[in-house]
Amino acid sequence: MTPTKIVELVIADDSQELAIDAISLVTSPAIEQDFVYFGKEKNNLTFAKVDEEKRMLVSPALIPNKQIFRHDPNTDSDYYVYFSPDTVRKASELYLKHNNHHKATYQHQDRVSGILTVESWIIEDTKLDKSTLYGYSLPVGTWMVKLSISNDEIWSKIKAGELKGLSIEGYFTNKFEQMNKKQPTTEQILSAFNELVREGKITTMSKANRIELGLTDDVEKLIQQAKDLIPDLTRDVDAIKTSEKNITQAEKLIGKRESVVEKAFKKERELGRAFESAQDNLGTAERELKETQGTLESNKKSVDFYNKRLDKTKGKALKLRANLEKKTDKLEKAAKDLDVKIPATKEAAKILKKLISLL
Numbered sequence: 001m002t003p004t005k006i007v008e009l010v011i012a013d014d015s016q017e018l019a020i021d022a023i024s025l026v027t028s029p030a031i032e033q034d035f036v037y038f039g040k041e042k043n044n045l046t047f048a049k050v051d052e053e054k055r056m057l058v059s060p061a062l063i064p065n066k067q068i069f070r071h072d073p074n075t076d077s078d079y080y081v082y083f084s085p086d087t088v089r090k091a092s093e094l095y096l097k098h099n100n101h102h103k104a105t106y107q108h109q110d111r112v113s114g115i116l117t118v119e120s121w122i123i124e125d126t127k128l129d130k131s132t133l134y135g136y137s138l139p140v141g142t143w144m145v146k147l148s149i150s151n152d153e154i155w156s157k158i159k160a161g162e163l164k165g166l167s168i169e170g171y172f173t174n175k176f177e178q179m180n181k182k183q184p185t186t187e188q189i190l191s192a193f194n195e196l197v198r199e200g201k202i203t204t205m206s207k208a209n210r211i212e213l214g215l216t217d218d219v220e221k222l223i224q225q226a227k228d229l230i231p232d233l234t235r236d237v238d239a240i241k242t243s244e245k246n247i248t249q250a251e252k253l254i255g256k257r258e259s260v261v262e263k264a265f266k267k268e269r270e271l272g273r274a275f276e277s278a279q280d281n282l283g284t285a286e287r288e289l290k291e292t293q294g295t296l297e298s299n300k301k302s303v304d305f306y307n308k309r310l311d312k313t314k315g316k317a318l319k320l321r322a323n324l325e326k327k328t329d330k331l332e333k334a335a336k337d338l339d340v341k342i343p344a345t346k347e348a349a350k351i352l353k354k355l356i357s358l359l
Contacts, residue, residue, distance in 0.1 A: 006080045011087060023103070023115075023145065023169070024169055027107065027163060057149060057158065060143065061145045061166055062092070063139065064083055064141040114152075117148075229320065236309055236313060240303060257288055261285045261289060
């Protein structure tokens with residue numbers, strides 16, 4: 001049997017103005033708490049000066065961590081949603097900040113006038129909070145509101161018991177979907193995941209492998225080591241390419257110098273009268289040849305040196321590559337089982353591709 005999904009809803013950064021767009025008076029409140037209403041004809045409440053109030057009602061708007069049943073017609077699936085205490089508090093603040101306290105609807109459909117939120121507070125103490133005076137016993141962090149009702153039709157439906165509670169209207173998003181939009185770090189994903197496990201919000205642990213922070217740490221350390229090693233590999237590869245280019249140039253230059261020497265000997269034989277000039281040319285050519293040969297030998301030694309150093313660096317890189325591939329495979333498998341994206345695997349793939357191109 002597939003367990004029912006439990007989703008934490010949060011306020012999206014791009015929808016804060018509409019977090020709580022309105023409060024709706026409904027027959028069946030989603031949070032399963034009826035409101036208390038009073039007027040001059042119902043003054044048996046103990047709250048101070050209650051007998052002077054008229055057409056007022058008090059109700060919880062949001063209760064933290066309370067699971068609210070929902071059905072998705074697109075997938076024909078049932079699930080529960082809930083709000084953390086922080087989200088409840090933030091929603092209550094944004095509701096007033098964006099001047100939505102005068103907005104109300106009837107049964108989540110028609111906008112109605114004559115309904116105004118005159119009080120809004122968060123329960124800080126279950127025993128001392130004034131909500132207890134209205135007969136409520138609600139947890140700390142609950143968002144309470146008091147509404148003034150001047151709409152005759154709505155007040156009649158309240159008195160008749162047709163309308164029993166409040167239900168919020170707003171724009172929220174799945175916590176994990178919001179994190180993916182922000183491209184969270186691996187640490188944030190695992191922290192949120194483990195928090196849900198501790199709170200019992202995830203009940204399918206038998207079907208998934210637990211992701212350990214240690215495995216992620218290993219991959220991230222290997223990634224850093226690879227990053228540190230890449231400059232050395234690049235330096236040695238570039239140095240070898242430069243030396244090989246110098247060798248090619250030296251070999252071409254030697255060919256030219258040998259041709260000059262050969263011509264000088266020929267000219268010396270054929271032009272006896274220009275013997276001294278030819279001899280000077282010969283001396284110059286021989287000196288330049290010796291210098292070029294010295295350059296050739298120096299570059300050959302450089303190539304030998306860089307090849308030896310590159311062999312050592314490649315050895316480290318090969319071990320690091322094998323270890324990184326192994327750790328990354330484990331992390332990708334765990335991520336696939338959990339159906340989450342972990343940025344470290346994508347970065348590891350880039351590093352592996354870079355290493356392979358250099359080895």
